Each structure stands twice: as structure tokens, then as C-alpha cells.
Amino acid sequence: MTVGAGSGDERLLQIGEVVERVSLSLRTVRYYEEIELVVPAERSGRNFRLYTENQVQRLMLIKQMKPLGFSVQEMRELLEAFDLLADEGSGADARAAAGERIREFCAITASRIDELRRHLERAEDFAQRLRRISEATTGD
Amino acid sequence: MTVGAGSGDERLLQIGEVVERVSLSLRTVRYYEEIELVVPAERSGRNFRLYTENQVQRLMLIKQMKPLGFSVQEMRELLEAFDLLADEGSGADARAAAGERIREFCAITASRIDELRRHLERAEDFAQRLRRISEATTGD
């Protein structure tokens, strides 16, 4: 369709290089293909997975979202929205929708972060409790 | 053996009351029995699980440890150490060992908390990035 941001003849990476750059396991990256989260752009003549630079970026994004507890479905949606914005060929309405989508994710992320903060507080309470108990046994 | 802290004739709770108090699902509490993390003190004549107050406390402790990413094995160890300290009949050396164990957990917890903080920071970076992108689309 559109040539857009990525010129067609960019260097493709094999899975080994990819996992090295994104710090994910081979298994994980293959798993992301299984669930169609990041499907390699092509296969070499010998059936080796070949990834574009853009797909490496997707993997990095996924890696960032993981600790925030986003589901695969959510990741798919966000990636889709990103693609829409990146694609010069998408219409204004589609772009607006994608922008809206991303704003929704901003909200979700914010609440996830709040959750994380609460977890952190409770964890600190727990640590306190543990410390008190251990101190009690020290001075036994 | 020892009568100790818990008098023998305390009120026992059915699983329904337990999950209400600890805010865990029935399935989860039953699962914790499967893996022998918290096994009900007895069964009623009709085979209903009966939990002691102490076991409810254990469940609460577990619930606190979960978001810190402790493994089942670690939880078991910590609960064991707690039991040892609570048991008046345990010898001084055993108590000292349990205290040491708990101090180890203090250290682990501290590092887990650090991890949590790093997660939080990265999450905030992600949120920032998302916000910038959404703002870019707003002023399109």
C-alpha cells in the first residue's frame, strides 16, 4: 500500500539478533508469533524468521507493557492504534479513533500505576511487620 | 503437644466465612490446600473444611506476600518460621534459626520492593510516552 515511514528495503533481523536487542527469550518471541502479537515480516528461503526494525520496536513496547499487567488483547489494540498513526495512508477519522484509543490507554496506565503504588505501600507495611518480628526475636 | 497461644476450643470457620474475611476466592483457598500451603485444621462430619483463626492469619499473610512475587516455597518457609516463633514449645536454637530466617526474608522483601520501585519508574516513563503520543494526535 503506502511506502510511508519504513522504506521497503530495510535490513531484516533473525530471531537471534532480535532477542539480543530486546532482552526477551527465544521462546517468548516465538510465543508472541503464535498468538499473533508480533508476526515476523517474512521468512528466509530456509524458513528463518525475519523481523523488521518496526517489529523490534513492537517487542520493546510489549516488554514495557508487561509489568503493567496489560493483557495480550490490550497490547494488540495499542499496537494497532500505533500502526494506524504511523501509517501515512490512514484517513483522518481512523487517526482520530486511534488517538482516542491511545488516550484510553493513558487512563488505564494511570490506574495501573496507582495500583502499583498501592502494592508498593502494602509491601512496605509488610516489610515493616517483618522487621518488627525479626527485631523481637533478636532481643529474645 | 503444647497448648500455647491458641486454646484448643476456638471457633472454626467454614470456607465461606474465610474467603469473606481474607478476600480470596474459594478456588484460591482450595488451591492453597492442594499445594499444602494452608490445610484446614479439620473437616466437619459432613466433610466441610474448617479453618482456625491462625489459618485465616496465614491466608492474609500469603495475600500480602503474593504481589511481592514470593514463590509458594518461600511462603511455606516464612510461615514455618512464624509457626516456630509462635510455638512456645520450640527450643531456643530453633527460635534463633527462625529469627534468622525471617531476617533473610526482610532482605529479600527489601530487594523486591526495590524492584517494584523500578517497575514503577519504568511504568511512569511508559505513561509519559503514551501521553506525548496522544497529545501529538490531539493537535493534529
Add this chain to the structure above:
DNA sequence: TCAACTGTTACGATGCGTAAATGTGC
């Protein structure tokens, strides 16, 4: 008889780890 609670069994989902056997040569 009915609602509400309890029980067991068991399959499913998620997110990979970890071989095992095999093919390729960025």
C-alpha cells in the same frame, strides 16, 4: 421444596521453560 453453601473432578487460559530431534551456514 428451595436457596445458599459445600464438595469433587476436570478441562481451559496464560506465559512461557525446557527438552528432543532436525535442518542450515548473515
Add this chain to the structure above:
DNA sequence: AGCACATTTACGCATCGTAACAGTTG
């Protein structure tokens, strides 16, 4: 011949969710 890299298939683990079906009544 051999090492490093790639492939697929597939079983396993952790943590429960979610029926489905049946018995109990704190």
C-alpha cells in the same frame, strides 16, 4: 567434521477461572 544458529513439536509448571454435578443445612 563440527559449532552456532535456526526450525517444529510437545510436555510441564504455576494459578487459578469456570463449569458440571452432587450432597448438606454452622
